[in-house]
Each structure stands twice: as C-alpha cells, then as structure tokens.
Amino acid sequence: MSRTLYDKLVDAHKVCDLPDGDMLVYVDFHIMNEYTSPQAFSGLEQKGLKVWRPEAHLSVVDHVKATRQRAPHNAASKLLIDNLEANCRKHGIAFYGLGDPRQGIEHVVVPEQGLVAPGMLIACGDSHTTTYGAFGALGFGIGTSEVEHVLATQTLRYKRLKTMLVNVEGALAPGVTAKDIIMKVIQVVGAGGANGYAVEFAGDAIFAQSMAGRMTICNMAVELGGRAALIAADDKAYRASGQMTFDAETWASDEGAEYDSVFNIDAAGIAPLVSWGTSPDQSVAIDGMVPDVSAETTPKAKAALARALDYMGLEPGQAITDIQIDSAFIGSCTNSRIEDLRAAAEVVKGRRVAERVNAIIVPGSVFTKLQAEAEGLDIIFKEAGFDWRPESGCSMCLAMNDDIALEGERLASSTNRNFEGRQGRGARTHLMSPAMVAAAAISGHLVDVRDFKKGTA
Ligand SMILES: CC(C)[C@H](C(=O)O)[C@@H](O)C(=O)O
Ligand code: SF4
Numbered sequence: 001m002s003r004t005l006y007d008k009l010v011d012a013h014k015v016c017d018l019p020d021g022d023m024l025v026y027v028d029f030h031i032m033n034e035y036t037s038p039q040a041f042s043g044l045e046q047k048g049l050k051v052w053r054p055e056a057h058l059s060v061v062d063h064v065k066a067t068r069q070r071a072p073h074n075a076a077s078k079l080l081i082d083n084l085e086a087n088c089r090k091h092g093i094a095f096y097g098l099g100d101p102r103q104g105i106e107h108v109v110v111p112e113q114g115l116v117a118p119g120m121l122i123a124c125g126d127s128h129t130t131t132y133g134a135f136g137a138l139g140f141g142i143g144t145s146e147v148e149h150v151l152a153t154q155t156l157r158y159k160r161l162k163t164m165l166v167n168v169e170g171a172l173a174p175g176v177t178a179k180d181i182i183m184k185v186i187q188v189v190g191a192g193g194a195n196g197y198a199v200e201f202a203g204d205a206i207f208a209q210s211m212a213g214r215m216t217i218c219n220m221a222v223e224l225g226g227r228a229a230l231i232a233a234d235d236k237a238y239r240a241s242g243q244m245t246f247d248a249e250t251w252a253s254d255e256g257a258e259y260d261s262v263f264n265i266d267a268a269g270i271a272p273l274v275s276w277g278t279s280p281d282q283s284v285a286i287d288g289m290v291p292d293v294s295a296e297t298t299p300k301a302k303a304a305l306a307r308a309l310d311y312m313g314l315e316p317g318q319a320i321t322d323i324q325i326d327s328a329f330i331g332s333c334t335n336s337r338i339e340d341l342r343a344a345a346e347v348v349k350g351r352r353v354a355e356r357v358n359a360i361i362v363p364g365s366v367f368t369k370l371q372a373e374a375e376g377l378d379i380i381f382k383e384a385g386f387d388w389r390p391e392s393g394c395s396m397c398l399a400m401n402d403d404i405a406l407e408g409e410r411l412a413s414s415t416n417r418n419f420e421g422r423q424g425r426g427a428r429t430h431l432m433s434p435a436m437v438a439a440a441a442i443s444g445h446l447v448d449v450r451d452f453k454k455g456t457a
Contacts, residue, residue, distance in 0.1 A: 287321070
C-alpha cells in the first residue's frame, strides 16, 4: 500500500504498540536547552535513573542567553545555564555553552553541525523542532516529563497524527520568499488549522527553496498547530545533511499516498506578507489594508478582531505601508541563517536606518556570525546603523532574556510569533521576511521590499 512520508517515518521508529492504542517510538536524537530541561534532570535524580544513551543527546544554551555580551545578564539565567552544564557533565552529554564556537539557537545549530539526516526522528523540549522536517526527518516538540522519558529510555509514547498535504505549485514572483510562503499557508489553513495533523509540504515552489528556506517553512509550520512538518528528502536535503548516498528507504511519500486533508496554493499569487494582528494567521499582503471589523460576520469574530486591533494600536482601513515602526529585529530560529542575513544585507547596503528606528540583528549561531563577518555583512549592517550583536541566542524572539521590547513599541520582526506580550509586555509585533524587516528599518515604516529596491517606495 502507498504510504505517506509521515507514516514511513513513524513506522520506521515504532518500537511496539501500547495497550491503549498509542505506541512507543525510538528517538534517534534529542536536543535540550537550558529552559525546558532542569525538571527532567531532577526527575531522573529522584528516581535514581541514568541517561541510557548519552551520545544521542545534545544541549545548547539559547533562550536566556544575553547577546550583547557573553556573560549571563542576571543570576537567574546564569543558574539555568550552569545547571544545564553541570547536568550534561554528570551524564556525559554534549554541551554547547557560553563561548563554544558551536553555540547558537538550537534549531540553527543542529543542521549546521550536520546532526540531522533524512529519516531521523528528533525530539526536543521546544515546539519549533518541526524545523527538521526540511530534511525529511520527523522532528517534534515534547514536554518536560517526556524529556525525562527520552533521557532514561531513548523512547517516547506517541500517538499517530492525521496527515495534511499542502501543495504550493508554480513559481514565486521575484522578491517573494519562503517566509511569505509559510505566512500564506498559515493565512489559508489558519493558526490551529492543522491541530492533530502532520503537515507535508510539496509542489515545485517548495522544492525550489534552499535548505534555509525549507527550514523557515517547516519551523513556522508549528504555528498551524501541526506537531510535525515534512518535506520529502531530495538531493539537496541529502547533500545538506552530509549524507552522500540514499538509504534503502526513500524518505518521500509514495505515488498515490492518501492524506486526510489537502490544500492547494498558487505560488504566483503570493505577495510579501506582514502580520497586522496578534495571531500569525492575521496577515495581509504588504499593499493591503488593516481589516475592517464590520467585515466579520459573527459577534465572536468581531470581538476578536477588535481586541487584536486595539492591542496593536491600528485603525481599520489603514494602509499597511502607513504603519510606522519603532524597532526592527532580524533573528530567531525562523530567519537568522546566513541566507537570511545576506538577503537583509542586500537591502541595507549603502543605506541608513531611519532616524527613530532601533534596528537589531542577532545571528542564529556563532558559526553564522563568523561566516557573515567573513563576507563583510557585519560592516554593511553596522555602517547602516544596525546593532550587530556579538553573541547568538533567541534574543528578542521572546521576552525571556535581556532583549525585551517596551510597552507599545512597534516592531518589524523576522520571528514567528506575534501573540500579545511575546516580545515584551504591550509590544506590537509585525511578522515578515528578513528582507522586509530590513526595508522597514531603512524606511521607518512597513514597505514592499520590491518597491523599495526599485526606489519607488
Ligand atoms: C520556551 C520554549 C518552550 C518555546 C517553544 O516551545 O517554542 C519557545 O522556544 C518559543 O518559541 O515559544
Ligand atoms: S528563536 Fe524563538 S522560536 Fe526559536 S527557539 Fe528561540 S524563542 Fe523559540
């Protein structure tokens, strides 16, 4: 029988069926950060358990990491980092900590270090573990008690998901990026529209993407509610994973495989998108307008829209390009890879950040930072007035370190979540591609990067 890529991955990792209908799956690789692992190690300690396969785990410091300097910015973050290091030393687990040339945001570091390959099952106490789907690997986020379970047994209790296929056919217009594809998909399917599903992306617009672009798509697919995102492994994926040969299994869906749900999206119809609201599906094309509450039909939808507009401080009908920004942030596991920095630098080169705008760039990893510096990108950014951070981490993607946006501060951001308070209490996030953030930083307001490049914005 024809099987989907998702079913092949699950079948290949199934250890046994459990009496209640769930199954036990084997975890090839498990990643930890300082934020979601402490209780798991305490749990092991209390039960007197050992880590069963220390070499199949990796720890990376990222969420609470300061990025202006190497040293932790406060005692609480220092404690989290020190704890993780001590736990890793004790159990013989690899640790990429402060000053390690391999340190960075976990989902940037793992592919960079060649630790993901097609056909793997990867777990991590972080929802954006879906990123590895770009390699035809099954990656998903787990909770703290599950982290403990993986440490002790290298397995997890797992429930098979339903399958969704999202086909993006055709060619993107110039200036439209992977970030716009995934924001479009989220707009069409809805935030939470893939709850209970594993989402497979296919179509020529997907396979035309670089590995960085595919990672952006699978990373942000978790905002659909899907607990897995997948792209079939092609030559590009094998090469990027450092695997030169194909293994016995083809990590792609079989011809004729059936899905529980299918969406078709025309790539040519996608414009650069920006979010206007407080959910990643509240987005609109850059040449559009802030939506009108009266266009909603149900009282519930009207109230939700009104609340989002109120939080965002926007007026219905306002042109998106009239929205002035206070800050610009390029970073996060969605968009801080070298390809993202190059795209932003191309926009910024020879220009100056608008007077009132505070513009920050945090490379996704130390390795990415060094590569960017070797290419002279840091000079381009610094000369334009960007704050080029010397250290890597999650930074302003979420308000969990010393980069916290102020009440009412409006940001153009290359990140993935725009919930109330995500980047700081009362902070207003507009999600978009890194090139769009760069263009907004220079212009001082949201702008179509294509018009900006042509000089017609
Ligand atoms: C802190 C962590 C658990 C969280 C996640 O799971 O995604 C964070 O990385 C995020 O992006 O919100
Ligand atoms: S960069 Fe943002 S989305 Fe990614 S792991 Fe860190 S906090 Fe989560």
